[in-house]
Amino acid sequence: MRIEEYKDMIYACGRCEFCRGIDYNDRCPEIFTQYWESSTARGRMAIARGILEGKLEYSEDLAERIFGCFMCGRCREECKKAAQIDVIEITKAMRQDFVEQGIKIPEEGANMANTVTSSGNIFADPPKVHNKWAEGLEFIEGSGTLFYPGCLASHRFKEKTNILVRLLQAAGYDLDFLGDDQTCCGTPYWVTGKMENAEDYAKAYLKKLQDRGVKEIITPCPSCFRAFDEEYPHLLGIEKLPIKIRHTSEVLEEIVIKKKLKFKPVNKKVSYHDPCEIGRYRDIYDPPRKVLEAIPGVEFIEMSRNREQAFCCGGGGGCKIMYPDHSQKVSDERIKDFIETGADIISTICPACEMNLIHGTYAADLDTRVLDIAEIMAVSAGIVDPEILEPDYFPED
Numbered sequence: 055m056r057i058e059e060y061k062d063m064i065y066a067c068g069r070c071e072f073c074r075g076i077d078y079n080d081r082c083p084e085i086f087t088q089y090w091e092s093s094t095a096r097g098r099m100a101i102a103r104g105i106l107e108g109k110l111e112y113s114e115d116l117a118e119r120i121f122g123c124f125m126c127g128r129c130r131e132e133c134k135k136a137a138q139i140d141v142i143e144i145t146k147a148m149r150q151d152f153v154e155q156g157i158k159i160p161e162e163g164a165n166m167a168n169t170v171t172s173s174g175n176i177f178a179d180p181p182k183v184h185n186k187w188a189e190g191l192e193f194i195e196g197s198g199t200l201f202y203p204g205c206l207a208s209h210r211f212k213e214k215t216n217i218l219v220r221l222l223q224a225a226g227y228d229l230d231f232l233g234d235d236q237t238c239c240g241t242p243y244w245v246t247g248k249m250e251n252a253e254d255y256a257k258a259y260l261k262k263l264q265d266r267g268v269k270e271i272i273t274p275c276p277s278c279f280r281a282f283d284e285e286y287p288h289l290l291g292i293e294k295l296p297i298k299i300r301h302t303s304e305v306l307e308e309i310v311i312k313k314k315l316k317f318k319p320v321n322k323k324v325s326y327h328d329p330c331e332i333g334r335y336r337d338i339y340d341p342p343r344k345v346l347e348a349i350p351g352v353e354f355i356e357m358s359r360n361r362e363q364a365f366c367c368g369g370g371g372g373c374k375i376m377y378p379d380h381s382q383k384v385s386d387e388r389i390k391d392f393i394e395t396g397a398d399i400i401s402t403i404c405p406a407c408e409m410n411l412i413h414g415t416y417a418a419d420l421d422t423r424v425l426d427i428a429e430i431m432a433v434s435a436g437i438v439d440p441e442i443l444e445p446d447y448f449p450e451d
C-alpha cells in the first residue's frame with residue numbers, strides 16, 4: 055500500500071485539532087461540507103492508521119472521506135505547528151491505493167482522468183475548439199518561452215486568456231504556443247490516484263517540450279505550474295526539469311519591478327483571493343499584492359482570511375467535478391469573506407479559483423466582477439477597455 059511510505063507521519067498525529075479548527079466553517083472545507091470527524095485531516099490520519107493496522111479496509115464507504123478533500127493544504131499549514139504531517143501526500147497515496155485495489159472511485163474523477171488520456175484535455179475538446187482563445191494572436195515558434203494556458207484557461211476563459219497574452223506580449227515577452235500539440239499537464243492523474251499513465255505521460259511531454267526548444271514555461275494555472283515544477287520531476291526521478299517554470303504571478307511582478315509597462319489609474323476597490331496552490335503550496339503571497347499595489351488608484355482591501363489562512367475557493371482536489379454541491383457550498387462561504395470587504399472587484403490569479411468564485415457571485419446574486427490580476431493590469435496599461443471592470447460587462451466567454 056502506498057500509505058506505508060508515510061507510516062511515521064500517520065502515527066505522529068496527536069489529534070490536536072489545529073487542522074480541524076473550532077467551527078465547521080473555520081479552516082477545513084471538507085468538514086464544512088461533510089460534518090464528520092472522519093472528514094478532517096486528523097480523521098483521515100485515524101483512518102490511515104486503522105488501514106495500516108488491518109482494523110479497517112479501503113472500501114467504497116470511505117470514498118467521500120478521501121476523495122472529498124479539497125487538497126487546499128490548510129491542514130498541512132496548521133500541522134506545521136504540530137507534527138509536520140504532509141496530509142496532501144498521504145491523501146494522494148490513499149487515492150492511489152483505492153485505484154490500485156480496484157475500489158470504485160467517484161465516477162466523474164475516473165472519467166476526468168480517462169478523458170485526458172483519450173482526448174488530451176479535460177473537456178474532450180478538439181484542438182480547434184481548445185485553441186479558439188488564441189484567435190488573432192501571433193506567437194513565435196521556437197522562441198524558447200512557452201505560454202501554457204492549461205485546460206481551464208483555454209476552454210472556459212477565452213477572453214481572459216487572450217488578454218493575458220496581449221499583456222505579456224506588450225511587456226516584451228516573445229511567446230511560443232504549442233497550438234494543436236497542447237495537451238493537459240496531467241494533474242487529473244495524481245488528483246484522482248489514476249497513476250498508471252502518469253509517468254509515460256510526463257516523459258513524453260518533456261520530450262515534446264525539449265524537441266521544441268522550450269527553455270521556460272509561463273502559465274496562469276497553479277496546477278499546471280506545480281505539475282511541471284513538482285510532479286514531473288517526482289515522476290521522472292529527477293531533481294528539477296531542465297526547463298524554468300513560472301506562474302504568471304511572478305511574471306506580472308517582474309513587469310512591475312522592471313517597469314516594462316506604464317500604468318494609468320484604475321479607481322476601484324479590489325480584494326484578492328489567495329489560490330491554495332500558489333499560496334500555501336508555494337508561498338507566493340506577495341507578488342500578486344505587489345502588482346495590485348503598483349496600479350495607481352487601486353484601493354486594496356484584504357479579506358479577513360488571507361495568505362496562509364485563506365479559505366479555499368471550492369475548486370481543489372477534483373471536488374468541483376466529483377462533488378459539485380460541496381464545491382458550491384465552499385465558494386459561497388468564500389464569497390461571504392469578500393462581501394465583508396466592501397470591495398468592488400474580487401481578484402485572483404488562478405483559472406479554477408476564478409470559475410468557483412464566479413459561481414459564488416452568481417449564487418449570492420452579487421454584482422461584481424471576478425478578475426484575474428492580469429486583466430486589471432491590462433486595463434491600467436491601456437491594453438483593454440476599462441469596461442471589463444464593470445459588473446454589467448459580460449465577457450465573450
Ligand code: SF4
Pocket residue numbers: 066067068069070071072073074095096099129132133136137138139
Ligand atoms: S494538525 Fe496535524 S497533528 Fe494535529 S490533529 Fe491535525 S493532522 Fe493531527
Ligand code: SF4
Pocket residue numbers: 081082083084085093094095122123124125126127128129130141
Ligand atoms: S486539505 Fe483542506 S479540505 Fe483536505 S483535509 Fe486539509 S484542510 Fe480539509
